[in-house]
Amino acid sequence: MTSDPKGKTLALVAYxxxxxLYFHFIVFIAVLGVVLLLNFNKNQSFVTFHHRQxxxxxxxxILITAFSNIVPSPLIALLLISLIVFIxxxxxxxALKNQTTPLPVIGTAFQKWFSFIK
Numbered sequence: 001m002t003s004d005p006k007g008k009t010l011a012l013v014a015y016x017x018x019x020x021l022y023f024h025f026i027v028f029i030a031v032l033g034v035v036l037l038l039n040f041n042k043n044q045s046f047v048t049f050h051h052r053q054x055x056x057x058x059x060x061x062i063l064i065t066a067f068s069n070i071v072p073s074p075l076i077a078l079l080l081i082s083l084i085v086f087i088x089x090x091x092x093x094x095a096l097k098n099q100t101t102p103l104p105v106i107g108t109a110f111q112k113w114f115s116f117i118k
Contacts, residue, residue, distance in 0.1 A: 028058070036117075043118065049100045051117045053091045056110035057103075060084060 032055075039047045061084045064077070071077045087103055094101050102108045 032058075046098070046100060048118055049111070050091065050095050052110050052114040053103055053107060054088070055114050055117060056106065057084060057088050057091065060106075 035047075035051065039051065061081070064080050064084065068077045071080070087106075091103055102111065
């Protein structure tokens with residue numbers, strides 16, 4: 001006979017998930033801060049372009065996550081998140097190729113909306 005309660009494993013998974021969520025957010029903020037500080041007043045157009053693209057992707061991902069309970073189907077939420085991951089991969093590949101191609105549909109809007117990032 002085991003002495004562990006039946007829900008202990010599920011509780012540990014939930015606890016680990018919550019910790020990873022906070023860790024992910026802290027790492028995101030730290031990396032964004034470091035990148036912004038490294039480019040502060042250097043006016044590097046390539047870096048600024050990709051900052052704006054990734055900042056826009058992050059804002060959309062946060063909005064999708066925040067309003068995911070309003071979405072009528074979990075499948076639709078999963079598709080939206082998959083689309084955001086795909087767009088982020090496109091931006092990453094663009095940066096690896098040393099190009100400044102705007103993301104499909106929303107890339108040019110990001111450049112206008114986030115012009116405060118320099």
